[in-house]
Amino acid sequence: MIKTAIKTKAYAANGPSEDLKPFELQRREPGPTDVLIDIKFCGICHSDLHMVHGDWGVTTYPVVPGHEIAGIVASVGENVKRFKAGDRVGVGCMVDSCKECKSCEAGEEQYCENGNVLTYGALERDGVTMTYGGYSERVTVNERFVVRIPDALPLDKAAPLLCAGITTYSPLVHWKAGPGKSVAVVGIGGLGHMAVKIAAKMGAEVTTISRSANKKADAKAMGAKDHIATSDSAACEKAQESFDLIINTVSSAADMNLYLGMLKRDGVMVLVGAPAEALPVQAFSLIPKRRSLAGSTIGGMRETQEMLDFCAEHNIAADIEVITIDKVNEAYERLLKSDVRYRFVIDMDSLKQ
Ligand code: NAP
């Protein structure tokens, strides 16, 4: 059992239809390889909603969500070399992994063969201690799972990069988005808007696919060349066989066959969106054009640092609406209606008041 010691204010949900409410938890004193972080900002990912609402059937309550953490190092354990008090740092969706399997050795800790430890709602590797997320004052994390936030990135706009940024950067790199590639992004929310900005700076020709036309101007400002509203059937018809790669960020059940039809021969659609429902796929959406349907989850720690450095170099950050923690339940309701441009970020100082 990990020794717990530091009283920490947080917000938790006690059940699938409960509001988030004030909660107190214990953080461990930093061990030799740990970093203790004062959390300044935490993004609200749609996964937080899925988890709080129990959509995936894996939630243990009380759950303290939050895996888009940006903060300042408060103290470090005696063997920590990479960080010191005062450093600007981030923590994303994982706080541990086995560090020994082939995936961990390859720097792909998110695919740890012995199971990574998610930032909240998971058991630590001791098998008994629950992890609690970033809707809290501070967190203690093994240094391998802490990344440096470059000075060029403000902490509030950088927080969403820790999940939305890396979850889209990783498949864009893996499937080689770049000059000469036509990339479409489906769903212009937290993940989607980061995918657009990152793919455009990688040099790809980017098209946004949204349910309506009203995100068109924003999409162009983010770097998209074209925008398709799926409510416009003529535009969807015209877009058949147009894209090499589609990054699909849709958070609830939608017709995957519509998007698959927009892939060129040998095109790939990558699901990063994680609806609870099964998604029916027609065999003939794939077969005639040798298309692929793939999935991807977050990214490894080395790649997360690479993504932050890429964003700093190319002046990319999230478009955010900063809220105080007492507005979190309202923010969840608005996020369900896609009523945010494009990420809510909680100012964690509001927890101290
Ligand atoms: P978000 O901000 O709510 O964005 C999701 C977008 O999907 C919406 O803005 C909307 O875009 C579109 N959408 C929602 N319902 C739809 C429907 N029924 N039909 C068509 N489009 C729909 O959510 P997010 O934070 O970006 O997260 C998106 C999904 O990714 C969630 O399921 C989340 O759990 C998952 N996720 C996965 C990973 C991973 O590792 N793979 C990491 C983080 C999040 P328009 O308004 O433009 O249509």
Ligand code: ZN
């Ligand atoms: Zn997330």
